[in-house]
Amino acid sequence: MTAATMSSEGPGLPAPSQVPASLARGRELTTPALRAAVDGLSPQMRLVSGYHLGWLAADGSAMPGSGGKAVRPALAVLSAEAAGAPGEVGVPGGVAVELVHNFSLLHDDLMDGDTERRHRATAWTAFSPSLAILAGDALLALAQQALLEVGNDRGLAAARRLGIATQDLITGQVDDLAFESRSHVGVDEVLAMEAGKTGALLACAASIGAELAGAPAALVDGLAAYGAHLGLAFQLVDDLLGIWGDPSVTGKPVLSDLRSRKKSVPVVVAVNAGGSAAQELARMLGDERPHDEDDLVRMAGLVEEAGGRAWTVTEARRQLDEALSRLRLLDMPDPVRDELGAVARFVTTRES
């Protein structure tokens, strides 16, 4: 299947590349430590977190399957290997970043009113809003604890890096929510929001292993830049999937971002494009009445007509290229560079 044929069916990016082996390897390396960390929580927090992470059913029984894509743990492991250290060195970083990621999902799902994630009821729906807030809190605190256990200056530097990324992530979510009630949002603003909301933590994931390995600042910072571009590409693809993704694959309701009137990049680009499609889209986004399925399909068509889809596809590719070009500039073992490249390509061609 070519990119051209995919564009009328999938989210608008080329056919997906194979899932890189490093994702499975990263998950295998980090999952035991992640489970051990979560097992240290109190019973109720262990249940809600384990449910959210896909390990437990709501009644506490074990669930088969592996949870999410575990892109962040894979990056943390590869990041240590980029610095010439064993992948294991990156594991506390992978655990910590995955915990912060899941803290943010637990809280964001509640704030956004999302009732489904990964084909299941979200934690706040399955348990309660309060328990979802508390589980998010517990995972955020646990993330720092995972790094403090490293017990040396490198763990301290990694914990600092994670703290900064966490604040950027929170700022991104604040902006995302603020945009929902604003009538006009600029393309630069929404890109900056997504750099915070997704880019910051992926930058942290891609550099934290090298930080834990005691790598020189040039490599740590270069990996962070790779991760920041990768993160933006990741989020742009997420925005495409939020409108044109297949619900049976994404696990989210069809046209979910339009349903919630989220000002994602394709929408903001379209509204700012000028012309009749942009105007009609802006009018539909601005009216107070609930949208039915026909409205949502119509809006998706308007976003595409105004160029929001094509622009986002191009920008995701540009960010991927930037990420890859950063990789080429850095001094690291070639096989690691290849794996980091494969993760970047996978992330921008995924379907869920």
Add this chain to the structure above:
Amino acid sequence: MTAATMSSEGPGLPAPSQVPASLARGRELTTPALRAAVDGLSPQMRLVSGYHLGWLAADGSAMPGSGGKAVRPALAVLSAEAAGAPGEVGVPGGVAVELVHNFSLLHDDLMDGDTERRHRATAWTAFSPSLAILAGDALLALAQQALLEVGNDRGLAAARRLGIATQDLITGQVDDLAFESRSHVGVDEVLAMEAGKTGALLACAASIGAELAGAPAALVDGLAAYGAHLGLAFQLVDDLLGIWGDPSVTGKPVLSDLRSRKKSVPVVVAVNAGGSAAQELARMLGDERPHDEDDLVRMAGLVEEAGGRAWTVTEARRQLDEALSRLRLLDMPDPVRDELGAVARFVTTRES
């Protein structure tokens, strides 16, 4: 005014002692660092946090006044002094503990549906539930950042201590919420919940300065034990104020804990006491219909009749005595011991 005359007016404890000078000193030492930390947040998080902390009005204009009692910063400063270090050494600990405390207030007010705190609308009421969640998240992350900035092994040890206290605090809140929907809660259970919800962070505050000063484990752990007993005494007084406190002093609605059917210690003790008052109280707590003011006054009377008030007053005093006896066992400068004793006495005789 004697204890006997107070008991029919105030929350049931002896006349308040004077506010110890160390509270003002602790606040003066830590406030600049606390403000600097919060100023480093993004504008929206700075506004919501600054509002919650009592520094800003909801429109962002400066507010006169000093915010809360700042018991935790004072303990952190005294804790460093107990180890023979200047109080300044405890400041990052005081900042971090105060940030965790305020993270928990921001989230708890939302979960508990409380609309007023310190005579003002709670942050989730003044802004939005989402912004209160995010501001809490930002303060929790910031707390760890404040300790990581210390940049040595002592800061690391302090950050670990804070991480454990944070998890205990979260577990306490989980249990508190769970108790609300349970028909029976034991006295031991509610005391364990309060030890987590309030005792853990006060134990951390009372020991974190000594940890930052590099004190021997015996002193750090002894101060933590003092803080744990003090924290339980503090919470027991809070429970008394939640029923019998003067709303014009506490800043909370009259009979607020009964209004929200909170299973605080006086209530749990009363329900478990047996006898007709206990039975009627249990029946009123269990019925589904909303309670009017007469019901709430009646319930407060039943808690008192069943002995819940007297038991809680006695237990608060016993915990205070335990805290003071721990102090006497520890090797520290006598003036510091006196100040720590004064803080403990103040905390158990406060009216708000």
